[in-house]
Amino acid sequence: MAIVLAGGAVLTVNTADDFLPAADVRIDGAQIVGIGAANSLARPGDQVIDCSEALVAPGLVNVHTHAATAFFRGLADDRPRAFWAGYSVPGQETFTLEHYKTSVRAACAEFLLNGVTCIADRLGEMQHIAPVIAETGIRAIVGHTITDHRAPADWSTVEGLLERFGTDPAARISAGIAPHALDTCSDALLKECARRAERTGARVFIHVAQSESEVAAIHARGHAGALACLAATGLAASNTVAAHALYLSAAELDAWPDYGIPIAHCPASNLKIEGRTLPLARLVDRVPIGLGTDWTVTNNSMDLLAEARLAALVGKMQADDPTVLGVRRMVRMLTIDGARVLGIDALAGSLEAGKRADLAIFDLTRLETTPAHDLASNLIYSISPRAVRDVMVDGQLLVRSGKLVRDDEAALAWKHRALGRGSSMT
Numbered sequence: 001m002a003i004v005l006a007g008g009a010v011l012t013v014n015t016a017d018d019f020l021p022a023a024d025v026r027i028d029g030a031q032i033v034g035i036g037a038a039n040s041l042a043r044p045g046d047q048v049i050d051c052s053e054a055l056v057a058p059g060l061v062n063v064h065t066h067a068a069t070a071f072f073r074g075l076a077d078d079r080p081r082a083f084w085a086g087y088s089v090p091g092q093e094t095f096t097l098e099h100y101k102t103s104v105r106a107a108c109a110e111f112l113l114n115g116v117t118c119i120a121d122r123l124g125e126m127q128h129i130a131p132v133i134a135e136t137g138i139r140a141i142v143g144h145t146i147t148d149h150r151a152p153a154d155w156s157t158v159e160g161l162l163e164r165f166g167t168d169p170a171a172r173i174s175a176g177i178a179p180h181a182l183d184t185c186s187d188a189l190l191k192e193c194a195r196r197a198e199r200t201g202a203r204v205f206i207h208v209a210q211s212e213s214e215v216a217a218i219h220a221r222g223h224a225g226a227l228a229c230l231a232a233t234g235l236a237a238s239n240t241v242a243a244h245a246l247y248l249s250a251a252e253l254d255a256w257p258d259y260g261i262p263i264a265h266c267p268a269s270n271l272k273i274e275g276r277t278l279p280l281a282r283l284v285d286r287v288p289i290g291l292g293t294d295w296t297v298t299n300n301s302m303d304l305l306a307e308a309r310l311a312a313l314v315g316k317m318q319a320d321d322p323t324v325l326g327v328r329r330m331v332r333m334l335t336i337d338g339a340r341v342l343g344i345d346a347l348a349g350s351l352e353a354g355k356r357a358d359l360a361i362f363d364l365t366r367l368e369t370t371p372a373h374d375l376a377s378n379l380i381y382s383i384s385p386r387a388v389r390d391v392m393v394d395g396q397l398l399v400r401s402g403k404l405v406r407d408d409e410a411a412l413a414w415k416h417r418a419l420g421r422g423s424s425m426t
């Protein structure tokens with residue numbers, strides 16, 4: 001039985017950026033099989049979902065997060081930069097695997113309710129966390145964090161993840177290689193990551209130039225900067241996703257597009273802990289750039305729509321030009337550009353026949369969606385997650401009428417809150 005989304009406004013985000021004021025989207029199994037005139041694609045026996053007062057858009061793609069740290073929300077606000085050396089919070093050692101598994105389920109549910117259909121997620125203990133992510137139905141690329149301190153054990157876990165989930169982007173859950181950062185991984189370890197990525201076809205996910213101390217550490221190793229370190233270790237390539245890139249010199253910003261290294265841009269987290277962010281307008285359209293929420297201790301929100309709004313407005317301020325980072329550019333950054341960063345743009349990120357049915361449906365009866373002069377503009381500048389009505393991944397309805405299909409939001413919230421009460425941090 002096919003599903004037909006009938007009569008909705010459709011923001012395709014295809015190459016031509018077509019917007020269809022009223023159209024049907026036909027879904028058979030995991031794929032979109034047709035987009036046509038309103039009320040033209042339904043057949044007897046189909047499940048028809050009325051979208052006549054809805055906006056159908058590609059699901060949002062979160063290119064950098066640590067979902068299992070949802071339990072950290074509110075633990076470290078308004079701290080100086082020096083507090084973040086080591087990227088931990090006081091009392092973190094009291095958290096158990098149960099905390100992290102509960103957090104990742106809650107986080108994935110929150111992402112889905114916010115219209116996010118795909119995440120790139122990384123943390124330690126990923127062999128235990130990834131199966132929970134898989135259960136939620138969200139699309140994900142998962143990586144187990146590697147450092148020099150625990151490299152032998154970490155490689156064993158990485159190999160297990162690669163064997164279990166593979167690196168094929170056609171799989172709903174696939175695995176990447178996730179060295180922590182340029183300062184916590186030696187050149188030898190970074191080179192080994194590059195070799196293994198080439199051998200397995202895995203994408204590499206790494207924090208790059210996220211702090212002054214990181215840049216100082218790689219200078220001490222003899223590198224001119226973060227870009228030089230990536231180049232010397234074989235990671236300055238299109239299959240490396242560099243998160244943050246806050247402390248790049250002007251020369252590095254100029255040279256970055258020559259290497260085509262995708263960037264995961266996390267403006268809220270960057271502004272909260274470093275008081276600065278990537279000069280987005282300098283690199284947009286020159287390398288693939290997607291948006292990420294990072295972790296909830298440095299960005300308490302999991303709202304990717306808010307991330308796009310912040311990225312656009314701060315980017316305009318940095319460029320001293322209100323015309324840059326236009327609405328359609330930011331819509332693409334939320335969707336197809338994020339998919340390109342993750343290497344899944346042939347699969348997801350736009351609404352086109354042959355692509356997976358990863359999509360979000362926004363309720364246009366909400367006041368924040370009106371009037372409908374430009375629904376793409378509304379998506380960036382006024383719509384909030386409360387307008388998310390339905391969400392699909394691989395053609396499976398995971399949110400229906402604003403409610404989770406596989407989980408109960410109130411029950412997840414109660415369990416999260418109960419664990420919080422039992423923590424020494426509260």
